[in-house]
Amino acid sequence: MIVNCLSVGLGGFLGSILRYLAGLIPVKTNGFPVTTLIINVLGAFILSIVASLAAKGAPVSPRTVLFLKVGLCGGFTTFSTFAYESAKLIENGSTLSALCYMFASTVLGVLAVFAGQLLTR
Numbered sequence: 001m002i003v004n005c006l007s008v009g010l011g012g013f014l015g016s017i018l019r020y021l022a023g024l025i026p027v028k029t030n031g032f033p034v035t036t037l038i039i040n041v042l043g044a045f046i047l048s049i050v051a052s053l054a055a056k057g058a059p060v061s062p063r064t065v066l067f068l069k070v071g072l073c074g075g076f077t078t079f080s081t082f083a084y085e086s087a088k089l090i091e092n093g094s095t096l097s098a099l100c101y102m103f104a105s106t107v108l109g110v111l112a113v114f115a116g117q118l119l120t121r
Helices: 002-023 034-055 062-076 079-091 095-119
Strands: none
Touching: 002 034, 002 062, 034 062, 034 079, 034 095, 079 095
């Protein structure tokens, strides 16, 4: 149990650092949270690949799956930032941008999962 927790913690540590570094990449956004959108879609894609490979019996230990899915992807992606940025867009009067962001995040995230599953077939 403790080794599993350490695996998740190490993955979360690395995922959080990657998330921070990705946020430092200069991107012209005009107020639209492009970076968070890309991070969350990429995280959904990676998680679906890991989950699909694990479900197919790929030679990956359950601890590695925990490290990658719960730790790395969990630390890298960020629902709380998505929710915060959506609320800020609405508060700042950019309701249409907020709705587009929420729609794009949801649809692209789900499509990324399907793409990851398709890639592992």
